Amino acid sequence: MAGQKPLLELENFIAGKFIPCNSHIDSYDPSTGDVYCKVPDSGKEEIEAAVMAAREAFPCWSSTSPQDRSQIMIKLADLLEHSLEDFAQAESRDQGKTITFARTVDIPRAVYNFRFFASSILHHTTDATQMDSMGCMHYTVRSPVGVAGLISPWNLPLYLLTWKIAPAIAAGNTVIAKPSEMTSVTAWMLCKLLDKAGIPRGVVNIVFGSGSKVGEALVSHPEVPLISFTGSTLTAEKIMLKSAPHCKKLSLELGGKNPAIIFDDANLTECIPTTVRSSFANQGEICLCTSRIFVQRSIYEEFLARFVEATRKWKVGPPSDPTTSMGALISKAHLEKVRNYIKKACAEGARVLCGEGVDNLSLPPRNKGGYFMLPTVITDIKDESCCMKEEIFGPVSCIVAFDTEEEVIERANNVKYGLAATVWSNNVGRVWRVSKKLQSGLVWTNCWLIRDLNLPFGGMKASGIGREGAKDSYDFFTEVKTITVKY
Numbered sequence: 001m002a003g004q005k006p007l008l009e010l011e012n013f014i015a016g017k018f019i020p021c022n023s024h025i026d027s028y029d030p031s032t033g034d035v036y037c038k039v040p041d042s043g044k045e046e047i048e049a050a051v052m053a054a055r056e057a058f059p060c061w062s063s064t065s066p067q068d069r070s071q072i073m074i075k076l077a078d079l080l081e082h083s084l085e086d087f088a089q090a091e092s093r094d095q096g097k098t099i100t101f102a103r104t105v106d107i108p109r110a111v112y113n114f115r116f117f118a119s120s121i122l123h124h125t126t127d128a129t130q131m132d133s134m135g136c137m138h139y140t141v142r143s144p145v146g147v148a149g150l151i152s153p154w155n156l157p158l159y160l161l162t163w164k165i166a167p168a169i170a171a172g173n174t175v176i177a178k179p180s181e182m183t184s185v186t187a188w189m190l191c192k193l194l195d196k197a198g199i200p201r202g203v204v205n206i207v208f209g210s211g212s213k214v215g216e217a218l219v220s221h222p223e224v225p226l227i228s229f230t231g232s233t234l235t236a237e238k239i240m241l242k243s244a245p246h247c248k249k250l251s252l253e254l255g256g257k258n259p260a261i262i263f264d265d266a267n268l269t270e271c272i273p274t275t276v277r278s279s280f281a282n283q284g285e286i287c288l289c290t291s292r293i294f295v296q297r298s299i300y301e302e303f304l305a306r307f308v309e310a311t312r313k314w315k316v317g318p319p320s321d322p323t324t325s326m327g328a329l330i331s332k333a334h335l336e337k338v339r340n341y342i343k344k345a346c347a348e349g350a351r352v353l354c355g356e357g358v359d360n361l362s363l364p365p366r367n368k369g370g371y372f373m374l375p376t377v378i379t380d381i382k383d384e385s386c387c388m389k390e391e392i393f394g395p396v397s398c399i400v401a402f403d404t405e406e407e408v409i410e411r412a413n414n415v416k417y418g419l420a421a422t423v424w425s426n427n428v429g430r431v432w433r434v435s436k437k438l439q440s441g442l443v444w445t446n447c448w449l450i451r452d453l454n455l456p457f458g459g460m461k462a463s464g465i466g467r468e469g470a471k472d473s474y475d476f477f478t479e480v481k482t483i484t485v486k487y
C-alpha cells in the first residue's frame with residue numbers, strides 16, 4: 001500500500017557475513033499488533049554452517065591473549081554505546097517495553113556487559129597447592145571449551161544475549177547465539193558492529209528462528225559442547241533431554257514465582273513504590289519480578305490501600321511515550337494467558353482490587369490492536385491457587401496476609417521455583433534470619449534489582465542450574481585441569 005513502510009527483513013550472521021534465509025517468521029509490533037519484521041526461520045542447515053564457522057574461528061580466537069580480547073570487547077561496547085538511542089528505539093518497538101526502560105536499563109546494561117567482562121577476564125587467578133610429603137605441587141589451568149550455544153528469551157532481548165556472548169568470547173570461546181524469534185532485531189543490529197569492533201569472522205554467529213526448529217538443532221549438535229540458556233523451565237527440560245546423550249555442559253536460568261515479604265516495621269514509604277516497580281516493571285515480564293506479596297497482618301489493610309493507590313498511578317500507554325511506566329505485553333497469546341490467570345483466580349473467589357476488569361484502559365486509536373493491559377492487584381487468594389503457584393510473567397501481583405516469621409518463610413518457600421525474593425524490615429536480625437532460610441538464589445532486603453555483576457546470579461529448584469557472574473560465568477565457559485608436578 002502506498003506510504004506503508006516495507007517490512008524489516010533480518011538475515012542470519014554466519015562467518016562474518018549476512019546470509020539471507022528462504023523462509024521467515026512474522027514478528028509483531030506489540031503496541032499495534034501489526035507485523036513489522038520478518039525473522040529468518042532457520043534450521044539444521046544454518047546451524048551446520050554456523051558450527052563450521054565457529055569451529056574454524058576457535059583455534060585462533062582461543063589463542064589470542066585475554067588482553068587483546070578485552071580491547072576488542074571495549075571497542076564493541078563503545079560502538080554500541082554510540083548507537084544507544086537507535087538500539088533503544090528498536091528494542092522498545094520490538095518488545096513493547098517503554099522507551100524509557102530500553103534507554104535506561106536494556107541497552108546501557110548490554111554496553112556494560114561487554115565492558116564488565118572485558119575487565120573481569122583480566123583478573124582471574126587459578127589455584128595451586130603444595131604437598132611436601134609427596135614432593136609435589138598441584139596447580140590448575142583453565143581453557144576455553146569450544147563452540148558455545150547461547151539461547152535467550154524475549155523479555156530483555158539484547159541485555160540477556162550480551163550477558164552470555166560477553167563472558168563466552170572473553171574466555172576465548174566462539175559462539176552461536178539464538179535470540180528469541182519474537183525479539184530478534186537488536187541482535188541483528190549488533191552483528192553490524194562486530195566487524196567494526198575487530199571481532200574476527202566466525203567468533204560470533206547469530207542464527208535466528210524458532211526454538212523448536214533452530215533452537216533444537218543447536219542444542220542437539222554434537223560439536224556444540226556447552227549450552228547457556230535463559231528461558232522457561234519447560235524449555236529447559238527439553239534442552240536437558242536433548243543434551244543428555246552428548247553430556248553437554250549446561251547453564252540454565254529459568255522462571256520464578258518471587259515473593260516479597262513485608263514486615264510490620266518496614267519503611268512503607270520506600271517499600272511501596274519499590275514493590276510496585278518490582279511487580280510491574282517491564283510489564284511484569286522480568287524473571288525477577290515480584291508476584292506474591294506477603295504482608296504482616298497488622299499493616300495489611302494500610303498496605304493494600306496504599307499499594308493499590310500507587311499501582312493506579314502506574315501509567316500504561318504507547319511504549320514510545322516517555323511518560324508511560326508500562327508498555328505492551330509481548331504477544332496476543334501471552335496477553336490471553338495472563339488474562340486467563342486472572343479469570344481463574346476470580347472463579348476461585350479471589351478479588352481484583354485494580355487493573356484488569358476493574359479499571360478502564362484508554363489508548364490512542366493506533367494502539368487499539370496492541371497487547372496492553374493494566375497492572376492488576378489480586379487479593380483474598382489461597383496459596384494453593386495457580387496464580388500463587390505458577391509463573392504468570394505479566395503485570396499481576398497477589399497480596400496476602402501473614403502472622404509470624406516462621407509461617408511466612410514456609411509459605412514463601414512453598415512453590416517449585418527459587419529465583420528471587422525481597423524482604424522488608426528494619427530489624428537486622430530478622431532480615432538476616434529470613435534471608436538465610438528463603439529458598440532463593442537472590443534475596444534483596446529493603447531494595448530490589450541492585451546488582452553487582454561480580455557476584456553469582458541464578459536460581460534454586462526449578463529456577464535453574466548454575467550461576468552467572470564474573471567468576472561463575474568464567475568457570476562455566478572454561479574447562480579446568482589440575483596438573484601435578486613432582487619436584
Ligand code: NAD
Nearest residue numbers: 152153154179180211215216231232235253254255256287
Ligand atoms: P522460552 O523458554 O519459551 O524461550 C526461550 C528461548 O528458548 C527462545 O529463544 C526460544 O526460541 C528458545 N526455545 C524454545 N524452545 C526450544 C527448544 N525446544 N530448544 C531450544 N531452544 C528453544 O522462554 P520465553 O517465553 O522466551 O521467556 C520467558 C521465560 O524466561 C520465563 O519463564 C522467564 O522467567 C524466563 N527468564 C529467566 C531469566 C533468568 O535469568 N532466570 C531471565 C529472563 C527470563
